[in-house]
Amino acid sequence: MSFSKQSVCIDRTDFSALFDALKERGYKIVGPTLRKNAIVFDEIDSVDDLPEGIGDEQEAGQYRLVKRDDAALFGYNQGPQSCKKFLFPEKSKVWTAEKTHEGYDIVEEDHDADAPCAFLGARPCDIRAVEIQDNVFIHNDYMDVGYTTRRKKSLIIVVNCGQSAHTCFCVSMDGSPKAESGYDIALTEVIKNGAHYFVAEIGSDEGADILKDVPSTPAEESHIEAAQATVDNAKDQERAIDMDGMKEYMTQSLHSPIWDEIEERCMACANCTLVCPTCFCSKVEETTDLTGNIAERWRSWDSCFTRDFSYMHGGSSHISIGSRYRQWITHKLSHWIDQFGEAGCVGCGRCIAWCPVGIDITEEARKVAERKKGEVA
């Protein structure tokens, strides 16, 4: 959790040089920006696109923007979107097929066509979510060529958290408001005694090269202390999941009245899976043009909360909404561990804030665990 002694200090007035350095290297800059009363993660052009002086307040089923009393560029917690939007896009073409005299030929996608993304303002939990998706799409029996191409080219500039939202619980999920690894550059924004600067840590050669083009001074003891105080401020979180024994509590609770009770509240809207930075389920659909000579296969996000998700001939496996919620939460907190060696939740809290009825994964996990403990006692 401590800051590297090799950290440098970038003054707020020099911050736009980072944008120039990224553009010079051909990166498409993706970062936080204000749109329709939310801070979204999208392509940005300059430091002016960042949500200066804007924060957010989040609670179960609530997300509100607030004016901060300072001019922080990254003074919000996290918006609904994450790196997933770019590495595993909501919709992407799998391939194109063209009819021939004998049959049809398949034209593969050029996954390398897009400019590399520089994620400016990814949160530490977002990096962990990317690494969790890496285990699905890269370090698996088969490699997703498109995902791997985009991931390989991308650059991560993480901005450590200066506060936690009411919905955050990364600490209990083995995470931290300060990124430990997985970044090219890590920034901590400090506003103190009239000064406004970023303490930057280097995570890769590419990160070091980029920082050469950004005016900076070696970080002094006082800068590092201030940065440490900033991330320490985010460590106290209101929510938590006690993961001790959770994997077993979940698998032992597949048959439980808890899911019937959830069914009364959950609307199966799928918001939680769409905002979740690790959810990776998809569907594939085939379309043809009007001539019928060109067919395209498209992959798009899907959700285990839809009835269609588990449809086979004869009906869906998950008919009740309770069974769909069970599928989701047991996957995140238990079955993911069987499949990939770690939980599928990073504690970003997005699913809590963006649930229209405020269903809280930390609360539901606690109920499952307490019920199981009660049965044993």
Place this chain on the structure above:
Amino acid sequence: MTVAKKDIKKINVEDQKDPMVPLPFVVVDSWEEYPGCNTIVVKPADERGECVFKPGQFHMIHTFGVGEVPISNCSDESDTDSLTFTIMDVGEVSAALCNLKKDDQIGLRGPYGSAWPLEKAKGKDVVIVSGGLGLPPVRPIIYHILKNRDAYGKLTLIHGARTPSHLVYTDELKEWDERDDMECIVTVDDAYGYEWDGNLGLVTEYIKGLSLDPKNTLGITCGPEIMMKFAVAALQEHGLTSDDVYVSMERNMKCAIGHCGRCQYAPYFVCKDGPVFPFSGVERLFAIKEV
């Protein structure tokens, strides 16, 4: 499990084949098993395609402009010239597959998934219980055992269908019935209105009637989940353990390579951990609804 980003930078993506791209195959023969159920035989359209699979595995079959579905391999694995699939028309893609004619082109990806435990079955008696379209996925086992007859003990097939008109491979069922190196019991749930002098009733009744050596028998079952559940129970009544019975699971599947998440079945992905499971691996889940 998490891998440092620097390792991802080293991956040579250019050399990776896109596992979602099917290879072209041509239909060389097709026939109707019964209305709404067809069998197709396909061969590679070019040098890239291969006709290899292990009994129990499946391929993703693509038809132009319609889509892709997982279908079990049902031919003799030692035939490396062609692949055979039996398809029931239950949706858009399977309907298109049932309409395929000679020389039509399809796309194939695979084979995928786990296989029936033929090694473990060596030296043992094998009881196969199939229901409806559960017969095609187990047919390669029958071919394998009959070709390697000395390596296995007694072979019994109990096959059930809804009605006599829902039977696939009728000529073969007759042929197997006439052989003296295997027992073949075919039964239908309902024969009302048919000329049928064969067995009536559920497969479980006929499992009960078998005389099995539980210490030296391997059970294999494939069919609707509810049928497998009771078939396994009937085999367990003979003294077979959950480790000695294998089932083949089915779930919605879009990719077959563990990426789409659709076939997640508690701790498993049916596409890569299944479709064939020892019953001991899924027994707990069979007792729970809507998993």
